[in-house]
Amino acid sequence: MNIQFKKGVLELCVLALLKKQDFYGYELVHRISENITIAEGTIYPLLRRLTLEGYFTTYLQESAEGPPRKYYRLTEKG
Structure with missing residues (x-):
């Protein structure tokens, strides 16, 4: 798979998951x-x-x- 394509897909996956709820880094990796x-x-x-x-x-x-775990939350921009 093309590296740039995979990076784009990964970014979309992260944004889609965080749209539903807040996650910490390892939790995002697992999902x-x-x-x-x-x-x-x-x-x-x-x-x-x-x-x-x-x-x-x-x-x-x-x-x-x-x-403590660092959680990520989408902003209005996200």
Whole structure:
């Protein structure tokens, strides 16, 4: 699969999932991996870029299983 095409598909998958509810990074990787093969490290640069571009806001939420998790929420732009 063409790399640029896969990046575009990944971006659309992230936006579609976040339209439904807020997710943290690993949760997004898990959901997307049910349909396409992605490396865990692939999604974090995408999340960082889209956050800087104003598509997401982030917030921390305590986790019973370790450190707080960074959740992503769509903005009006997203």
